[in-house]
Amino acid sequence: MSRRLSVRPCSSFRGTIRPPSDKSLTHRAYMFAALARQGISIVKHPLTGEDCESTLGCLEALGASIQRISETEVRIGAVNDWVGHPVTLDCGNSGTTMRLLCGILAGRDGVEATLVGDASLAKRPMGRVAEPLRRMGAEIEGETAPIRIRGSRLEAIDYQSPVASAQVKSAILLAGLRASGQTTVTEPFPSRDHTERMLTALGVQIDCVGNSASVQGGQEWDAFEFDVPGDISSAAFWMVAALAHEGSEVVFEGLGVNPSRTGILDLLGAMFGNESPIDITGETEELGEPVCRLKIQSPGRLPAFTIQGDLVPRLIDEIPVLAVLATQCDGTTVIRDAQELRVKETDRIAVVTQYLSAMGADIEAMPDGMVVRGPTQLQGAEVDSAGDHRIGMAFAIAGSLAHGETVIENAHAIDTSYPGFARHFEQLSGIVLEGQG
Ligand code: S3P
Numbered sequence: 096m097s098r099r100l101s102v103r104p105c106s107s108f109r110g111t112i113r114p115p116s117d118k119s120l121t122h123r124a125y126m127f128a129a130l131a132r133q134g135i136s137i138v139k140h141p142l143t144g145e146d147c148e149s150t151l152g153c154l155e156a157l158g159a160s161i162q163r164i165s166e167t168e169v170r171i172g173a174v175n176d177w178v179g180h181p182v183t184l185d186c187g188n189s190g191t192t193m194r195l196l197c198g199i200l201a202g203r204d205g206v207e208a209t210l211v212g213d214a215s216l217a218k219r220p221m222g223r224v225a226e227p228l229r230r231m232g233a234e235i236e237g238e239t240a241p242i243r244i245r246g247s248r249l250e251a252i253d254y255q256s257p258v259a260s261a262q263v264k265s266a267i268l269l270a271g272l273r274a275s276g277q278t279t280v281t282e283p284f285p286s287r288d289h290t291e292r293m294l295t296a297l298g299v300q301i302d303c304v305g306n307s308a309s310v311q312g313g314q315e316w317d318a319f320e321f322d323v324p325g326d327i328s329s330a331a332f333w334m335v336a337a338l339a340h341e342g343s344e345v346v347f348e349g350l351g352v353n354p355s356r357t358g359i360l361d362l363l364g365a366m367f368g369n370e371s372p373i374d375i376t377g378e379t380e381e382l383g384e385p386v387c388r389l390k391i392q393s394p395g396r397l398p399a400f401t402i403q404g405d406l407v408p409r410l411i412d413e414i415p416v417l418a419v420l421a422t423q424c425d426g427t428t429v430i431r432d433a434q435e436l437r438v439k440e441t442d443r444i445a446v447v448t449q450y451l452s453a454m455g456a457d458i459e460a461m462p463d464g465m466v467v468r469g470p471t472q473l474q475g476a477e478v479d480s481a482g483d484h485r486i487g488m489a490f491a492i493a494g495s496l497a498h499g500e501t502v503i504e505n506a507h508a509i510d511t512s513y514p515g516f517a518r519h520f521e522q523l524s525g526i527v528l529e530g531q532g
Contacts, residue, residue, distance in 0.1 A: 097530025100506035102494030107342040114325035128171035129159040134318025149187035198266030201233035202273025203246035251276030261286040292383035324351030358409030399426030415489035421467035430464035440483040475499030484511035
């Protein structure tokens with residue numbers, strides 16, 4: 096992806112794509128392969144974005160053998176000998192890499208690691224995993240990167256997490272698998288449950304009751320084969336494009352529809368009732384993860400919507416592009432209880448508000464969300480991804496709806512999660528995203 100992208104107005108989005116593979120699932124597949132008791136795991140269609148490459152690089156530095164068989168297959172050997180000397184692990188831009196590795200390494204006797212990241216990751220809160228892990232007996236220094244960990248013996252805890260975060264929950268459960276006793280994590284609202292589903296499919300016993308998940312320490316699993324489903328958070332950009340451009344129809348093949356990730360589909364259910372713009376067929380399953388073919392068409396009208404409460408963790412990464420959709424909706428859209436957006440790759444409340452205002456939207460930032468009054472005709476403007484992949488893509492969709500030219504600076508951040516974004520944009524809209532640099 097070029098550093099600078101120029102977006103022109105589009106008429107409709109039409110066609111069939113396989114969205115990029117799920118980022119959360121690719122990270123976990125790589126990590127769980129390295130953690131297996133024995134054997135070589137086969138991960139098919141992994142996401143080749145930079146975040147997941149950071150995870151692979153860290154696992155290799157820790158002692159995993161990685162074989163890149165082709166663009167669509169990576170094989171990862173279970174680590175027999177964890178690295179015996181102090182290592183620096185570069186997590187790049189990836190919060191999932193850093194937080195889950197904290198949980199994985201905290202109970203690995205003999206491992207000494209320093210986890211570092213880029214300028215954005217270095218600002219993000221790591222105390223949310225370090226603090227509960229310290230309660231388990233972990234030796235971890237730092238509240239933000241660099242984080243220093245020395246593997247040690249862990250004791251189980253019963254942890255009440257103040258945030259609904261799958262990264263926090265997964266880090267503690269992974270540490271709990273190395274601790275003596277039963278570790279329980281309880282969240283205010285359920286967050287994505289990929290760790291629980293995948294490990295259960297691999298034979299690990301995880302008890303999930305209400306908003307709590309518990310594991311008994313000492314459980315292991317063997318190597319596996321996993322074909323990574325498509326990422327609904329990436330498909331969401333085209334869903335919004337299809338909803339907002341009349342005459343659109345987009346089909347997603349192999350789309351992951353884990354219920355803890357389908358908040359956007361529930362939101363569309365609430366917005367359109369019986370006149371759903373969505374059609375789901377061909378449901379299958381992959382290591383406990385539901386997968387389907389999903390068709391979305393442009394509806395006749397776009398009503399304003401509300402996002403709050405337990406819906407928020409189920410569509411947290413889609414909120415920037417849903418704010419773009421809100422500018423095209425009739426009435427006042429309210430997004431609340433979403434203060435987590437302030438500690439993502441950027442402060443997404445501040446950045447979305449700043450650039451949608453620059454494009455002429457009627458939008459107001461709140462401490463925990465945004466209020467958008469629509470519909471508005473957006474105007475092309477110069478915006479900046481600020482190094483945040485989802486901001487870059489959300490504003491490419493905003494640009495497709497705007498009069499004139501929209502220029503996105505630092506668009507190369509999009510490669511973090513969607514290396515084929517420009518190609519899919521052209522395939523679906525017929526409009527080439529012009530890049531420079
Ligand atoms: C992720 C969990 C979410 C999400 C992130 C990926 C994961 O973050 O925003 O993109 O893979 O567990 P939190 O768990 O911090 O909410």
